[in-house]
Amino acid sequence: MNIKRIAIIGTGSMGGAILSGLLKSGFNPDNVSVSTKSTDSAERLTDEVGVLSFAMENGDDANQMAVAGANVVLICVKPAYVTEVLADIADSLDDNALVISVAAGVTTSAMEKVLPEDVGVVRAMPNTPSIVGRGLTGISAGSRATDWAVETAVQLFETVGKTLVLDESKIDALSTISGSGPAYVFYLIEQLTSAAKHQGFNDEEAALLVNETFLGAAELLVSSKKTPEALRKQVTSPNGTTERAIARMTETDLQKMFIEATDAALARAKELAAGK
Structure with a gap:
């Protein structure tokens, strides 16, 4: 897999499903860092699966600490918080990092506006069967995303099901079929x-x-x-x-x-x- 280190911001049902699929594929948990809301959740993830966890309860810099050193960052927070989270981590991202968002309705252009110019953005739309490894994820590249970025997103989401790469103009329509x-x-x-x-x-x-x-x-x-x-x-x-x-x-x-x-x-x- 093209991922050296991955940070997952938000480990709810979808973030947790992707984390589980990633680890089941054989990815080393030592190369995963996550951020969560609660200390209990962070401690559980560290104890149960061995990833490096940071809790927002312990400090406002949890997201920034989680993305440090990661070449791939997965954003799994609610759509209303995406741009706020991206602005928070922008200065902490590695050069040429890849940011992948699973938030509905948040365009790649909106995300690119708050991120450094060398950071590529990919938008992904997984569905809930990803929780049991039978998901379907639509993947769309932002204007700065390279072929490597798209390939990496495909590899990541194939750990929880199948993928379909398509133009972003179709991603909302895809959400009405496979998402809903x-x-x-x-x-x-x-x-x-x-x-x-x-x-x-x-x-x-x-x-x-x-x-x-x-x-x-x-x-x-x-x-x-x-x-x-x-x-x-x-x-x-x-x-x-x-x-x-x-x-x-x-x-x-x-x-x-x-x-x-x-x-x-x-x-x-x-x-x-x-x-x-």
């Missing part, structure tokens, strides 16, 4: 579980039926190499029960609903980028 997508799937699971209960199954039975059906269908899709349409038709016998159910779903125009839903998510992403 797990929530759409969970919502569908919720609704089908309610339908199972309506058909007389108890909570435990309904959860087993629906959860295993979604898991099995997803694994079948991956292993079969067939399209979702082909697999759907394979299950849908002429004049059968599935065909009747699909016909009812078609009447509700689910395609239009999903397009409108993702359009709404994209509009909100643009509002966030504009600071609204």
